[in-house]
Amino acid sequence: MAKNVTLYPQSTEKLLAGVKTLADAVRVTLGPKGRHVIVENEYQYPAVTKDGVTVSNSITLPDPVENLGAQIIKQAASTTVSKVGDGTTTATILAAEFLTRAHELISKGYNPVNIKNYLDSRTKISLEVLEKLSMPVEVDSDKLDQIATISANNDAFLGGIIAEAIKKTADSGIVMVEESKSTDTYVDMIEGCRIDKGMISPYFVNNPTKMLTEYSNPAILITDKKIRSTTDISHIMEACGKAGRSLLIIADEVEAQAISLIVTNRVRINFPVVAIKAPGFGERRAALLEDLAVFTNGKFISENKGDKLSKVTMDDLGSCNKIIVTFKDTTLIGPHGDPLKIAERAEQIRGEVATSDHDFMAKLNKQRLANLAGAVGIIYVGGETEAEMRERKFRIDDALQATQAAVRGGIVIGGGMTFLDIALSDPTSELDEMYNSSLFSIFRQICENAGKNSLDIYKKIQERKEDGRTAYTGYNALTDTVENLLEAGVIDPTLVISSALTAASSVAQLLITTSATITPEKTQDTLSPMGDDMSLLDQ
Secondary structure (H helix, E strand, O other), rough: OOOEEEEEEEHHHHHHHHHHHHHHHHHHHHHOOOOOOEOOOOOOOOOOEEOOHHHHHHOOOHHHHHHHHHHHHHHHHHHHHHHOOOOHHHHHHHHHHHHHHHHHHHHHOHHHHHHHHHHHHHHHHOOOOOHHOOOOOOOOHHHHHHHHHHHHHHHHHHHHHHHHHHHHOHHHHHEEEEOOOOOEEEEEEEEEEEEEEOOOOOOOOEEOOOOEEEEEEEHHHHEEEOOOOOOHHHHHHHHHHHHHHOOEEEEOOOOHHHHHHHHHHHHHHOOOOEEEEEOOHHHHHHHHHHHHHHHHHOOOOOOOOOOOHHHHOHHOOOOEEEEEOOOEEEEEEOOOOOHHHHHHHHHHHHHHHHOOOOHHHHHHHHHHHHHOEEEEEEEEEEEOOOOHHHHHHHHHHHHHHHHHHHHHHOOEEOOOHHHHHHOOOOOHHHHHHHHHHHHHHHHHHHHHEEEEEEEEHHHHHHHHHHHOOOOEEEEEEOOOEEHHHHHHEEEEEEHHHHHOOOHHHHHHHHHHHHOEEEOOOOOOOOOOOOOOOHHHHHH
């Protein structure tokens, strides 16, 4: 296939045009007074959303070079949402600003590589400053509700639902989001546990939208043995197939011959199976697998006990109501184990915690206890229409991740003020001005979406600081007030800010040093069977 090669400066101009187009579509959603964007979905109802990554992922530009710029800049949003669930709009705007202002300097004669190196080093310094500004947040504090509300686009009801779910699952930390069978949105608590191991092959995915695997009422094989050949596993798969059951394999390792059989059956005949590595190692692995056996009412097929995989029957397999397997972890919901045996096992672990001589072992046993006796919070999302339900579910998914990120990494003040705090207080070069101006863009966009002039608002903030009221001063766009943002609950998870800044800087550095593009040459549409001369129809 022939290729089109576009060289500098045309390549740079088109890449920049694509970046600006995507960023302009996304930036209108930023802040509490951001606007919605309607996205047409083929074969589905249109989506109405304020989610930056949803908007950016929906954009494909007609010009191939401009589209390259848009697709590259999407990585900033996608990287941020995959890590912390929020900050997608911020990352997109920052990346576009870095790139735009860098090219202004390039047009003045600056070397692109020097700009890239400056941006890289300056970002690292800003992240160090950000870490010092970060404040810890407790699970049971009011700040959790405020973070969840802001992350849910200032929806206090959804923020309360998310905070309630996180508080109720403080021990296990497991919260899932599902579609409700009614119009109501609510939290339900059920028993469940999570394994810090994910699927060993992407061929097991049965939900490509979320890149995960879900099965109801699966059979569960639990072993610390290596599955080396087809004879170790084929009879188990055959038995599950006859029983109409899906299969979760938890093993020390699944070697090449066995994985080939499993994947072939998954791909060719759609056999519902997924395999993960056994958690832990050594004696701790045996204890964790025994916990799972009690939880699922299965048998732990142990190497040390001399158990053989060839002797395993359906009676040896455990089960639960549902499994959700990602590439990072596996969640088991609704145990089928005997409640009395689960309680006895939990009491045994409590005894091990009490008698442990080492803090490290006590901590590991507490984690085992939380996993065995913990709960899973499920947020059921409803809506009057499918479009409303889907939009709400997107928001809750992202806000949940962002709120959990705040618990892990702390908080900073929001409203774009933290970006001003990490900017250079005394810029001495055009590179410094480029960096500061890019960081200021977040504050400016929040003000513009609220219908305000950012310079006027910034002047009011400085006047308040001059009066001595300096603590956490900023602009609350929701109430149109300059005030103490920490007291007002205008806060952001630190990890959201750091992830957005890191992703934006990384993508911008890539495009700053790009001077040529290669795209497929467009071909003419295939002629219709009647040909182009439609006058034949009139003869």
